[in-house]
Amino acid sequence: MIHSFKDLLEKFEEKFSERIFPGSPANLYDPAQYILQLGGKRLRPVLCLMGNELFNDLTEDAYSVAVAVELFHNFTLVHDDIMDEAPLRRGKPTVHKTFGEDSAILAGDVMLIQSYLQINEVNDRFLKRIVHIFSKTAREVCEGQQLDMDYAALPLQEVGMDAYLHMIALKTSVLLAGSLQMGGVLGGGSEGNLMHLYSFGKNLGIAFQIQDDYLDAFGDPGKTGKQAGGDILVNKKTFLLIKAWELGNQKQRQQIEVLLNNNDPEKVEKMLCIYHGLKLDQWAKEEKSRFMAKAGECLENVAVLSSRKRELENLVAMLLDREN
């Protein structure tokens, strides 16, 4: 009997609620515990468990890697929030706002180290493979974050859709894909199947990001819990903004440039007007469907009983129909 996302989430949260760090030095470990208890979707660790269960019964090793992946993800949030000067994370003050930047840097470091101590709990016969996937993925996530900062500093016209997609794949998708893949390795999946599973994760990640951008612009703030057009307000380069520039005529491009360079109080409304004029809401839905379809094909290619895949299919539907 394959577990649903919800079941696995509960199981994971139970493991993850055990205190991971020692109590002292408090100024090092309190910031780490702080972000862990802020919650989150726990998508990556559960994907690791699902990757395992796609091929075989759940193992303790998969839980160890799941904890490592969630620790790693939270480490990236702590350091990214410093770089982005973000005041809030999940509606609460960020680690560096609460404990100071120095402690946030060091707490992030120790979370990354701790993630390897978790990885190190897996069975010897899997260890080298898992350390390799985990580290390669981690390095790619750093590359994605650097490219994101690089692109943020570039004028809009110099960031094409392909470069943007590459950045998103590194920053977001590879960790979803790697989590599934590591779970698959622990479940004994064959090389071919693991490759398909990885591609499934990468496409899912991109569809997921498109949905994020869509919700930020067109979602219902009552449901998302976020300010409508938050990305627009801070000139964030999103799928929508890059596509708007790509599709826009000369007049629309001029309007976009003016909006990016001024603090027009009606910035969000005016940008949304351009987006609607270019039918980007429709486009985003189609793009999301396109990547979902790609992901679906990859999952189809995983040669296991279709009953084993059902919960992953359910998860995809849930993630991409979400309104928050």
Add this chain to the structure above:
Amino acid sequence: MIHSFKDLLEKFEEKFSERIFPGSPANLYDPAQYILQLGGKRLRPVLCLMGNELFNDLTEDAYSVAVAVELFHNFTLVHDDIMDEAPLRRGKPTVHKTFGEDSAILAGDVMLIQSYLQINEVNDRFLKRIVHIFSKTAREVCEGQQLDMDYAALPLQEVGMDAYLHMIALKTSVLLAGSLQMGGVLGGGSEGNLMHLYSFGKNLGIAFQIQDDYLDAFGDPGKTGKQAGGDILVNKKTFLLIKAWELGNQKQRQQIEVLLNNNDPEKVEKMLCIYHGLKLDQWAKEEKSRFMAKAGECLENVAVLSSRKRELENLVAMLLDREN
């Protein structure tokens, strides 16, 4: 034939001079390459090689771990320099001064990750043990850095010698000890011998730090290449300052407090006068000898032919008689 420190240093530098990181994204990997080529004593990686050779012929695995250890050490320097707002490292602008803080944070992160990719090259049968020692040591180094920041913020009278020694052991000694120990594991040393080797490294590290503090206060700037009394100028808590407080009479303590709270242009001279009055130059030499003797005993307890230990003994003498 056992190699000398100098021979092993040359061999290590040859390995380490190969480019470790890819070229792109340049803003991520250039800062990492930048600090690696600033040089350094390469003490930790060579200790790893010496730990290996204490028990057996040098192996490729020891070089992999040596590279990992040096990468890790440089990662800590990049992040510590941000926290300490240090403008210079080895006489050159620090990474964050050269590339900005965001890139320095991220470059440090990717160096830490890369160190695990190096670790992952060791033979399967050693991998779990090495990942464990490496990660445990890495976590302790973070604890040491946090305690260092904690103590920096405390009034002098609240930092006792025991607490200070504990901090130094974590911040400096455990990485020397862990490097030796990992080399010893790869050389096939027995548990008992590895324990003695680890204790040797810990005592050596403390003696090394005492020598550092001694040279900063009493060394010849022409030889150290550093400003005389640099630690005094920035109120750094050192062995000497903590001992001065411990030994000082009421008048001397008052003088110390005044010097710590004012920007007296003769601060260095006046503090050195107190140090000399308390004979701290003599005391530091004795303390160094005491920890060296402890280290020597630990090394004696390592049950291998004494000819195999000779190069480690030579290294100790070299490190502790150094004038820079």
